[in-house]
Amino acid sequence: MGCQCSKFWVCCWDSEQKGLVVEPPSVENEENSEADDLPAFHEYTIDQLRMATSGFAAENIVSEHGEKAPNVVYKGKLENQRRIAVKRFNKSAWPDARQFLEEARSVGQLRNHRLANLLGCCSEGDERLLVAEFMPNDTLAKHLFHWETQPMKWAMRLRVALYLAQALEYCTSKGRALYHDLNAYRIVFDDDGDPRLSCFGMMKNSRDGKSYSTNLAFTPPEYLRTGRVTPESVMYSFGTLLLDLLSGKHIPPSHALDLIRDRNIQMLTDSCLEGQFSSDDGTELVRLASRCLQYEPRERPNPKSLVAALIPLQKETEVPSHVLMGMPQSGATLPLSPLGEACLRMDLTAIHEILEKLGYKDDEGATTELSFQMWTNQMQETLNSKKKGDVAFRHKDFRAAIECYTQFIDVGTMVSPTVFARRSLCYLMSDMPQEALNDAVQAQVISPIWHIASYLQAVALSALGRENESEVTLKEGSVLEEKKNKTA
Template sequence: MGCECSKLTACCWSTDQNKSIPEARDAENEEKSEVDDLPLFCEYSIDALRMATSGFSVENIVSEHGEKAPNVVYKGKLENQKQIAVKKFNRSAWPDARQFLEEAKAVGQLRNNRLANLLGCCCEGEERLLVAEFMPNDTLAKHLFHWETQPMQWAMRLRVALHIAQALEYCTSKGRALYHDLNAYRIVFDDEANPRLSCFGLMKNSRDGKSYSTNLAFTPPEYLRTGRVTSESVIYGFGTLLLDLISGKHIPPSHAVDLIRDRNIQMLTDSCLEGQFSNNDGTELVRLASRCLEYEPRERPNSKSLVAALIPLQRDSEVPSHVLMGIQNPSAALPLSPLGEACLRMDLTAVHEILEKIGYKDDEGAATELSFQMWTNQMQETLNSKKKGDAAFRHKDFRAAIECYTQFIDVGTMVSPTVYARRSLSYLISDMPQEAINDAMQAQVISPVWHIAFYLQAAALSALGKDNEAQATLRDGSMLESKRNGTA
């Protein structure tokens, strides 16, 4: 296999309750300047992660396999508005909390701009969760196999290959050479659409779990023999990733090798790439994939030589990734609705008018727990508190509105995101921004994709002087509103 490929021709933030864990500093860390803004690895409480993910809401699941998968990934947002990805293991995984913490802590000491870095974990009771940076622009699998607007360009595919090789080289240099089940679902894209390697693959799915969860046709031959992952096995996985990039399909390595040996490279190359690369560039990438897929592990290249081989192949290096990917510039302003504009200007009078006009229509579908209590005097008093709060809100008596809405909320029989939103605005107008943001986040817990909850958080963050966080949250609200209105 190896000898023939040389003859190929044309082809292809944390809360106060979280405990920081001291991190060993490396004085010679070349990546320091790139990741200075990341916090130290820490332990999160299950309550903090439950709040961040709106109670592990189904709407916040971002992993492809959904809520029935043994390990589910959720998107979330911490109290400081930092977006996170939370991987929740099933209860049978990692029974030894100490072992889980030690493994997570080791991975959490890595900090590199080629990784979706691990920020912390939770091992409270039987819970085992990992917390990482959230990457908002989907996985390589989505962009490569299930694209909707445009196929991934050749220059971007080369960039993906280089960035992931650099991530593997960094991990190897830090003593974490083993990566479990390297595949297109493990590659994620950050807010600038730059490819990163998910840190989740640096840990097994469980203490005694398998290292591979994908089809065995894509696993290295030595894993099938021994059940163990070695650094050479990771290179084999990188080879299958190169095949994905070349073909735009998930081709079993054995089939791809047959095509290469038969010099049937056209069958291997993505037809969408026609005219985007030279014969030499295509030949070199296929040759590199072939070397990674060698049957004998010792004949495969290491991560350092992968980087060296991929650097000369890079094209359009000056073009930002979001341009190559056809993704909107993250710094570009989104068109804002009247409510978004009012929050941006901090025009609280306008916000009040809009919330009053909208009323309670967005409460449809919110969880309510009404029973026979509804007909009791206590329940009638609760409903009267809400009515009085609404009347005070309408007449701009915000102190009275806060008091009445608090009486309604404290009973806890009915759950209303609109009541939290109205009390949030009342707090904001009463110069109580921290209370305002707390209520806006509660509204989001009840309705995870409700744009108004995000807009009110943005206004409260502005009042607290957190302008960058406010802008990011305002964008989140605008995107949710666009999706809701079918204009995304």
């Protein structure tokens, strides 16, 4: 790492006694350019969010869940194809609908490129949900503690610290200085690999004001005494994140402070960082972490001071985040399969040939269990309507296929994503793109990770003239298909 231990710790403690660096002029919030394309805060219905998440399907869960984390986060997609993250609170949380709406609306006024911004909420009956921008590239915890291809580089760790401090500075400037349970799971990465602070942490986890769900060893000492979160408590949590970035491990602050006092640099620093930073940079980061972790809240820095201290430490500033992270470039596409190519070309004949060859293979696990009723005359008629639809589909009699498949669907006893996909293509062949889109969406509601449903949505959107949405959905279908092929 190139650090001389004795010099390192002398510098650290000398600077500790001198206090923080002098604050420079306020960093611009860049409000003119931030999140320009985001809609205003919106109140959604439960039906809209149920549709967006394919009925809150388990396949769409993107957060850990269970008794310890009862509030589940789902990924989803709105009718306009905007990708979203939906946090669904436990039934017992937020019994006061008015309080929930007021809090959500307040958070929803924030708009910044350092945040995963809150787009809306839902409050119907006992349901309380938040809707935010979807960040597709996992959490800081994933990249820092559970990385698979490469450890996070020093320059990227410094960038994470700066962007997080800028997010907190923006929130503070807008009167939202409190953040509940700031940790590595609250930092998510966008399409470009840039880290953003999740807006979900700006609201309490539940009606009782619970603000911390992590191990008590990581909570601010004043929270243990009073049960209250203050702006200074957030700074304490920021200090624990600096330790995470430095060590690559989730080290309890008390243990980390013991290591600092003992000048045990080897135990505190990630071995993957050897040779990547100077003793001066290491000194400054440890100094900042130490000040954030001061026992007395008033001795901790504020976000503005942290931004000022972190800006001079930045490295490789001209290198995009996705490069530092080893992620595919934003907008890069996977090689398309024959089906993907056919959808891109709007080659409905080729799509028909592929769907006909595939048959009902992808319906395994998607169809509902049938009772003995399936053998009644009514059920036999239903099955016959499907068979007639298949015959018409094979012979390209698309109007007849639509009629037969509709009879099968309307009975509602059995659910088949393939039937919806086939009827969707029939609608496309009949120049009925909106009906085709509706069926393709229904196919994905039944089978959320089915790539063919995404592909058909892309074709229907293109037929409707919604090219940008079509391009995004085609990419999603390609990603789903690649994941399926890898699993197979």
